[in-house]
Each structure stands twice: as structure tokens, then as C-alpha cells.
Amino acid sequence: MMDQPLDLDAVRAFVRIAELGSFTHAAEAMGATQGAVSLKLKRLEKRLGCRLFERTPRYVQLSPRGAAFLDPARELLGVHDRALASLVRERQRIAIGISDHVAGPELPALIARMNAQDPQLAIEIRIGSSDDLLQRFDRREFDTVIVRLQARRSDGEFLTEEQFGWFASPSWQQRADEPLPIATMAEPCGVRALAGQLLDAAGVPWTEIFVGGGVTAVAAAVTAGLGVAALSPRMVPFGAVDVGPRLRLPTLPRLPIFLHTRIRDGRPRDALAALSAAFRSAARG
Structure with missing residues (x-):
């Protein structure tokens, strides 16, 4: 049984759940359903012969075996991603604007998760006011903006809201x-x-x-x-x-946060999905 290779998608699901502390947020980051992520984890646990998480209706926590497996799992995914990236000649880039009232102390961790999703993606982030960022987005100076408030706009994706x-x-x-x-x-x-x-x-x-x-x-x-x-x-x-x-x-009032993007597919979209899911998790605290 131990001679069979690990399912990398299942390993990635395990890492996402561990990082985000939630099956729901992991599914959002991977662009999958919660049921699909749960099934991937179940198969991985069966393959490894141990439980990786202790789960109750109120929380998800790494088991001792899961905690021991987390760093090797990240290393495995990193080696895999670097191997694929070695075949890509041109480094892709994504320019993101984030509202000053949105970019909180969690920003370094969120950027790190985005980089972990795609280490070969060049990330450019600028901080500014929501109005200015939306204007620059319309001028195509940014691929994506994450802004507070939604005055006179209806083309954004709701991320979360916060009480002030x-x-x-x-x-x-x-x-x-x-x-x-x-x-x-x-x-x-x-x-x-x-x-x-x-x-x-x-x-x-x-x-x-x-x-x-x-x-x-x-x-x-x-x-x-x-x-x-x-x-x-x-x-x-x-x-x-x-x-x-x-x-x-x-x-x-509770003020909403929206994401506006022209990125619809490809590697940048996967990294952006990871950022969005991680940000939802951070904002909900």
C-alpha cells in the first residue's frame, strides 16, 4: 500500500485546510466544493492510514500525525510546482491594488499563501484608496483590486464585511x-x-x-x-x-469588501483564489 504514489491534489487540499483552518475556505481557495475537498482528504487519510485532522462541528484541528505531515507535504508540493515551473520560460505577473482600509496586519501571510500557490508568479501589490484603485483598475493599471465600499458599482465579487x-x-x-x-x-x-x-x-x-x-x-x-x-x-x-x-x-455599519478582477483562468486566477479565500478567513477572524 505504501508503494502507491500520493495524490498531489489530495495533499494540496490537506495543506489548504491546515492553513485556513476550514474545509469551506479550503474549497473556496481550490475552486472546488466542500464535499470534493472532504473526499480528497478522506482518500489521503486512507492512503496514509491515519487521521490528519481532529474534527468537531465547531473546529478543525491538526492531529499529531497531521502536524508532523504538514511540513513534508508543503515540501512535496513545492518540489512539484518548481519542477513544472522549470518548463515555463516566461514568468507571469499579476498587479493587485488593495485598499488601505483592507490591507491589514495579515497581508504578509496572505501574500505568502499566494506565493505558495504559484512560486513562479510575479506579484505586484499597491496600497491606496478604494476610489483611486477602482479608477486605476478601469484604466487597466491593475489586473485586480480589493476595495472597501461599492459606491455605484455592481461588477465586483463580494468577499466579506467587517464591523467598524x-x-x-x-x-x-x-x-x-x-x-x-x-x-x-x-x-x-x-x-x-x-x-x-x-x-x-x-x-x-x-x-x-x-x-x-x-x-x-x-x-x-x-x-x-x-x-x-x-x-x-x-x-x-x-x-x-x-x-x-x-x-x-x-x-x-458593517462595511463590505469587494474584489474586481479581469483574471478569469490560468495560474494567476488560482493564486488569486487562494488570496481571496485566505483573506475571507482572516477578516472573519
């Missing part, structure tokens, strides 16, 4: 009889515009205390105690707290 909050440093206190100091990104920024509209509608006096060129700069202003910022929990600096309920600020 009003975050500040734990030591920050609003001064009596002064407008709410807001740290925000420069225009155009959909989150900035939405936050201002909600504050105005609720009759909350506010003023811009800090304008940053990116979410990292806004988070730094929050850490410095300058004021309050509308951010998703993924983006907040360590220790920041949601002061919205205490200050009775208007509730920020």
Missing part, C-alpha cells in the same frame, strides 16, 4: 465643550466620508485633529492620544478601545 468602531487610546479623554477630535485619512476615503456623515446626522460636533496618508499613520495618531478614529478591529493599534458606546457616538 470608534477607537481611541485608553488614556484619551474628551475635553468638555470641545468638538470630537477625529483622526482620519485624507480624501478621497469612503470611510472618512461615511464617518463625517454619521456624526453630522447625529448632531455630534467634530473636527479633524489629524489627517494621515494611510491607516498606519491614523493608527499612530490614535496611539499618540490625539483623538478618535473610525477603524475596523483588525486595524487598531494594540490596546486601543472602542469609545463609541461611552461617548454615545452613532453606530458605524
Whole structure:
């Protein structure tokens, strides 16, 4: 039985499940159904003669044998992919734009998963505002963009959505009889515009205390105690707290994230599917 070669598709399914912690997300990354991925894993476990995951209705976790098999499985897939890539003369490239309000601390891990899907794919990533990225996408400067909000567009693929909050440093206190100091990104920024509209509608006096060129700069202003910022929990600096309920600020809605792409098939699409599935997993946390 051990003389039979391993099914590489099944090994790839095992690695995807282990990386994403979910049969559903692994199926999305592989462009397959959850049932097909489950069947691949079942056949692999039968071939190896052991359980690779401990599964309950609430979680998926590597078994001791599965944890031991993970690195060799990745190495096996890497050797296979490099062998195929050696026959490809021209390196393919994909240019991706990601909204600053979307590209969180998980971005390095997401890029790594994309590279693992296709090590020979040249990946170009630019960070910017959603509006600017969509305009550049329409000018064909990007193959794909992942953006927050969907104003006047209906051609994107919904990825996920996130709840936003009003975050500040734990030591920050609003001064009596002064407008709410807001740290925000420069225009155009959909989150900035939405936050201002909600504050105005609720009759909350506010003023811009800090304008940053990116979410990292806004988070730094929050850490410095300058004021309050509308951010998703993924983006907040360590220790920041949601002061919205205490200050009775208007509730920020769940904001959607969309993917726009002209890539429909081939190796770049496979890598993009892996990125999308991994991002869904990260955003759902």
C-alpha cells in the first residue's frame, strides 16, 4: 500500500485546510466544493492510514500525525510546482491594488499563501484608496483590486464585511465643550466620508485633529492620544478601545469588501483564489 504514489491534489487540499483552518475556505481557495475537498482528504487519510485532522462541528484541528505531515507535504508540493515551473520560460505577473482600509496586519501571510500557490508568479501589490484603485483598475493599471465600499458599482465579487468602531487610546479623554477630535485619512476615503456623515446626522460636533496618508499613520495618531478614529478591529493599534458606546457616538455599519478582477483562468486566477479565500478567513477572524 505504501508503494502507491500520493495524490498531489489530495495533499494540496490537506495543506489548504491546515492553513485556513476550514474545509469551506479550503474549497473556496481550490475552486472546488466542500464535499470534493472532504473526499480528497478522506482518500489521503486512507492512503496514509491515519487521521490528519481532529474534527468537531465547531473546529478543525491538526492531529499529531497531521502536524508532523504538514511540513513534508508543503515540501512535496513545492518540489512539484518548481519542477513544472522549470518548463515555463516566461514568468507571469499579476498587479493587485488593495485598499488601505483592507490591507491589514495579515497581508504578509496572505501574500505568502499566494506565493505558495504559484512560486513562479510575479506579484505586484499597491496600497491606496478604494476610489483611486477602482479608477486605476478601469484604466487597466491593475489586473485586480480589493476595495472597501461599492459606491455605484455592481461588477465586483463580494468577499466579506467587517464591523467598524470608534477607537481611541485608553488614556484619551474628551475635553468638555470641545468638538470630537477625529483622526482620519485624507480624501478621497469612503470611510472618512461615511464617518463625517454619521456624526453630522447625529448632531455630534467634530473636527479633524489629524489627517494621515494611510491607516498606519491614523493608527499612530490614535496611539499618540490625539483623538478618535473610525477603524475596523483588525486595524487598531494594540490596546486601543472602542469609545463609541461611552461617548454615545452613532453606530458605524458593517462595511463590505469587494474584489474586481479581469483574471478569469490560468495560474494567476488560482493564486488569486487562494488570496481571496485566505483573506475571507482572516477578516472573519
